[in-house]
Amino acid sequence: MWIIAQIFINAIIAGSVYALVASGLTFIYATSRIFHLAHGVVILFGAYIFHFVWIEQGLSPILGVFLSILGSVAVGLLMNELIYEEQRKRHAKRLAYLISTIALLMLGTSSIILIFNTSLKTFGIQTTVYRFDQLNITLMQIILIVISCLLLILLSAIVKYTKFGKAMRATADNDEVASIMGINTRQIRRLSFGIGSLLASIAGILIGLEFNLDPNMGVYLALKGFTAMVIGGVGSINGAIFGAFLVGLFEQIAVWYFGAGWKNSITFVLLFFFLLLRPQGIFGLKRFR
Amino acid sequence: MFPFLIYILTLVCIYAIIVMSLNLAMGYTGLVNFGHIGLFGIGAYTSAILTTKFDWPFVFAILSAGILCAIIGALLSIPSRKIKDDYFALLTLGFLFVTGAIFINWTDMTRGTLGIRGILRPEGFTEPNSFLILTFIAALVTFFILEKVTKSPFGRVLEAIRDDELVAESLGKNIDRAKMTAMTLSGFFVGIAGVLMAHFIRFINPASFWLDPLVVALAAVVIGGLASLRGSILGVVIVFAVSESLRFLSLPSTMIGPMRVILFMIVLLVVILFRPKGIIGRADLD
Numbered sequence: 197m198w199i200i201a202q203i204f205i206n207a208i209i210a211g212s213v214y215a216l217v218a219s220g221l222t223f224i225y226a227t228s229r230i231f232h233l234a235h236g237v238v239i240l241f242g243a244y245i246f247h248f249v250w251i252e253q254g255l256s257p258i259l260g261v262f263l264s265i266l267g268s269v270a271v272g273l274l275m276n277e278l279i280y281e282e283q284r285k286r287h288a289k290r291l292a293y294l295i296s297t298i299a300l301l302m303l304g305t306s307s308i309i310l311i312f313n314t315s316l317k318t319f320g321i322q323t324t325v326y327r328f329d330q331l332n333i334t335l336m337q338i339i340l341i342v343i344s345c346l347l348l349i350l351l352s353a354i355v356k357y358t359k360f361g362k363a364m365r366a367t368a369d370n371d372e373v374a375s376i377m378g379i380n381t382r383q384i385r386r387l388s389f390g391i392g393s394l395l396a397s398i399a400g401i402l403i404g405l406e407f408n409l410d411p412n413m414g415v416y417l418a419l420k421g422f423t424a425m426v427i428g429g430v431g432s433i434n435g436a437i438f439g440a441f442l443v444g445l446f447e448q449i450a451v452w453y454f455g456a457g458w459k460n461s462i463t464f465v466l467l468f469f470f471l472l473l474r475p476q477g478i479f480g481l482k483r484f485r
Numbered sequence: 486m487f488p489f490l491i492y493i494l495t496l497v498c499i500y501a502i503i504v505m506s507l508n509l510a511m512g513y514t515g516l517v518n519f520g521h522i523g524l525f526g527i528g529a530y531t532s533a534i535l536t537t538k539f540d541w542p543f544v545f546a547i548l549s550a551g552i553l554c555a556i557i558g559a560l561l562s563i564p565s566r567k568i569k570d571d572y573f574a575l576l577t578l579g580f581l582f583v584t585g586a587i588f589i590n591w592t593d594m595t596r597g598t599l600g601i602r603g604i605l606r607p608e609g610f611t612e613p614n615s616f617l618i619l620t621f622i623a624a625l626v627t628f629f630i631l632e633k634v635t636k637s638p639f640g641r642v643l644e645a646i647r648d649d650e651l652v653a654e655s656l657g658k659n660i661d662r663a664k665m666t667a668m669t670l671s672g673f674f675v676g677i678a679g680v681l682m683a684h685f686i687r688f689i690n691p692a693s694f695w696l697d698p699l700v701v702a703l704a705a706v707v708i709g710g711l712a713s714l715r716g717s718i719l720g721v722v723i724v725f726a727v728s729e730s731l732r733f734l735s736l737p738s739t740m741i742g743p744m745r746v747i748l749f750m751i752v753l754l755v756v757i758l759f760r761p762k763g764i765i766g767r768a769d770l771d
Contacts, residue, residue, distance in 0.1 A: 231571060231575070279754060279758070282758055283757070283758060286758070286761075288757075288761070288770075289769065289770055290570055290571050291517060291570055291571055291574065291770045292757055292761055292769075292770040293571075294517070294571045294574055294575075295517075295703070295707060295753070295757060295770060296753075296754055296757050296758075298519075298703070299703075299750040299753045299754050299757070300750070300754070302696065302700050302746055302749075302750050303746070303747055303750035303751065303754075305746075306742075306743035306744075306746040306747045306750070307743070307747060309742075309743040310740060310743045310744065310747070313739070314739075415696070419575070419578065419579070419582070422575060426572075455590070457586065457589055457590040458586055458590060460582060460586065461579075461582050461583045461585070461586035463579075464576075464579030464580070464582055464583055465583070467575070467576065467579050468564070468576060468579060471564070471567075471568045471572055471576055472564060472567060472568065475567070475568070475572075
């Protein structure tokens with residue numbers, strides 16, 4: 197029985213990282229209607245900058261966090277301004293956004309290989325391991341879960357209670373009407389890209405600390421975030437968070453049952469069945485498309 | 486001619502087949518199939534396994550690989566009845582990841598990350614020159630068949646499906662069958678391309694059918710232009726010209742791979758932004 201409990205613990209650890217990714221993606225999707233898969237690269241930039249500043253340069257980790265947030269937000273905003281907003285001006289279709297986001301994803305992955313080279317990066321941090329009978333959880337993992345929960349709560353508070361959140365929800369509902377009512381939708385999109393990228397950098401830092409960094413991770417993270425979004429119902433942040441934990445759980449079950457090699461592809465089996473059988477997602481509040 | 490040029494020309498021919506067949510699905514029918522490279526890999530692995538492990542003759546291997554990829558292509562078209570546009574595209578990207586996982590993990594057949602070595606070129610085409618002629622003929626045949634298909638009434642049905650599925654359906658066209666036929670053809674040709682690739686390079690591993698060929702194919706099909714076979718060939722030539730010109734910069738070898746992807750993607754982004762139809766394409770990304 198303990199192995200099932202351990203699977204659940206591991207699923208919560210992985211899920212809380214994916215939840216950050218998926219909620220960032222949803223946040224951006226809500227205002228811009230773009231599946232911003234290049235988000236995966238924004239995450240990686242955060243993680244690699246943190247690693248570079250702290251481990252390779254030996255500077256303070258606080259500075260590392262600061263610079264990593266700065267870097268990720270800059271990359272995210274640049275993608276929005278240079279590509280997506282330009283496409284929006286030219287009335288691009290959904291598929292054009294998809295192709296360009298994939299282009300950005302590949303472009304970013306290769307830039308990371310070029311700048312930070314391909315070698316596996318580790319932080320090599322050992323924290324206390326807590327044992328309960330046969331269950332293991334490290335202090336690092338507890339911190340990871342707590343930080344991610346706090347951020348997610350903060351995010352829903354922003355969406356619910358601030359003026360920006362209200363404007364954001366209006367834009368998400370119908371951006372034309374929102375802009376007629378005097379909301380600067382372009383500014384709203386910019387802000388949502390900024391906040392989404394901020395979440396991404398923190399997700400990147402946590403991923404780096406808990407797992408190792410390799411440049412291909414961005415692609416996987418983006419697609420897992422997307423799967424989580426579809427599972428929860430595209431457009432709902434709570435749904436995306438729920439979906440993220442489900443992805444984490446299925447992944448851990450796959451690792452336990454089939455072996456680690458299948459970890460990344462099980463997500464797509466999940467995606468496939470959800471798209472086919474329940475395209476509106478588990479909560480199904482919003483209509484598909 | 487020097488061997489380097491022969492090598493590049495063979496690759497151009499193989500990629501021309503890949504990109505033309507991708508264009509049939511993506512440009513003509515409107516099914517953005519990122520899993521195309523997965524099918525390419527299945528073709529390569531099928532033939533490699535059949536010829537090295539079971540000593541099948543090349544002709545039977547290439548036919549079975551083509552047919553297998555055609556069947557899988559047909560199966561891939563089934564979800565497109567319910568799952569549209571960008572969701573379908575991402576689903577097929579998932580298919581690519583699943584095939585990648587199979588190549589890595591089904592070690593009994595594929596030898597995992599070690600890859601399959603010692604794939605022989607077919608009898609009579611062992612020399613690079615004659616193999617180039619073989620691939621060139623294959624590319625030419627692909628071009629003529631696809632040209633015939635896309636110029637036929639059936640081709641117009643496909644384009645109608647791309648432009649507006651509902652209209653095509655209300656005109657009494659069987660859109661599910663048309664999509665399936667298009668994906669079957671597309672799968673067959675990319676399977677053949679996979680076989681040619683495996684027997685040309687004579688070594689395949691899971692990394693050969695991963696994101697790098699997808700990047701090349703995607704860049705070529707969009708740059709050349711959707712719904713234009715000549716555009717696809719032009720796209721492949723441009724992509725290879727860009728990529729090979731990097732050799733003259735004398736960069737360190739570890740930088741060439743990523744630099745290449747960065748260049749492709751910048752060109753791709755510029756094309757999407759300023760000329761979404763591609764150079765001689767007839768359809769927008771829609």
